[in-house]
Amino acid sequence: MTETIDTILSRRSVRKFTTDEVTDEDIRTILEAGRWAPSGLNNQPWKFIVIENKENMNELAECTHYSHIILNAPLLIAVYLDTETMYNKTKDIQAIGASIQNMLLACCDLGLGAVWLGEILNQSNKVNLILNCPDTMELMAVLAIGKPAEIGKNSTRKDLNEITYREKYGEIF
Template identity: 65%
Template sequence: MAVTGESKIIDTILNRRSVREFTDRQISKEEISTILNAGRWAPSGLNNQPWRFVVVRGPKTIHQLSECTHYSGIVAGAPLLIAAFLDTESSYNRTKDVQAVGASIQNMLLTCCELGLGAVWLGEILNQHEKVNSILGCPPKLELMAVLAIGEPAPGKRSSARKALSELVFEERYGEKWEE
């Protein structure tokens, strides 16, 4: 459900869906640059920009990475993967830096949506982070945070539900106890 007439960014946020099936269309270098640029403009504490990205387009590497997750079909079917890492050497506060990497990932997901591309944030692959780092030849200072599978969405309807705001938001009670 989109909020009409409010703003393009609100529409993009409300219309973005995780896409797990892709066509064979390759993603252009310009599109990749736009996605990465959006990621690097995320906020970070002290502007330390602790994220690092590895762009994966080679079929052999994509296949190897697909063997690192229960979601191998999603990974193997994507023409583009972006692995997002926390650079632990540029980290100053782990919680803030992990949140910053999450913000950069969200920027990239929203940009994919804006470009008419589909993407999904894969976290289960973190269980094989050492194998992923080995496949990608990453130094030990890079801690895997997620892999994004990106491509042109295969035809199909995607939907998502959200909890009501009343289940998620509580207002200050001015010293009173919360009511259940």
């Protein structure tokens, strides 16, 4: 297999981090990976907010049931849809998903751990106030990133024959 495929297959969500900071060089690499995701019409509808300040993290932790993850992470990246550059909401949200996946894979490749926090979207208005975001920015996710404090757990996936069809739905692949 190629290094890319190995990274995709070995990436796991990491929820516990060491106290080591993430370097500015690694942060830039992660953001570059996110920036180079595909997007319809190359509109690049994403905006990223890098959060390292513990006071901001403490406030954000109050916006989710997963506060322990946020409080333990040395780095957060809030990922937003910029509705002013949006041309098709579905396509643009898909592009942001690709951007997030690129960042998660970059973290894995850099020896960092990360987890995609989506439950925080339930409190997006509070998050926007904390991060001083205009109404034109729609929260899509927060990534918690750091050096893994534990090895990623094993994971399973459904068999391909459970989720894949040939030519038409119902015809076994």
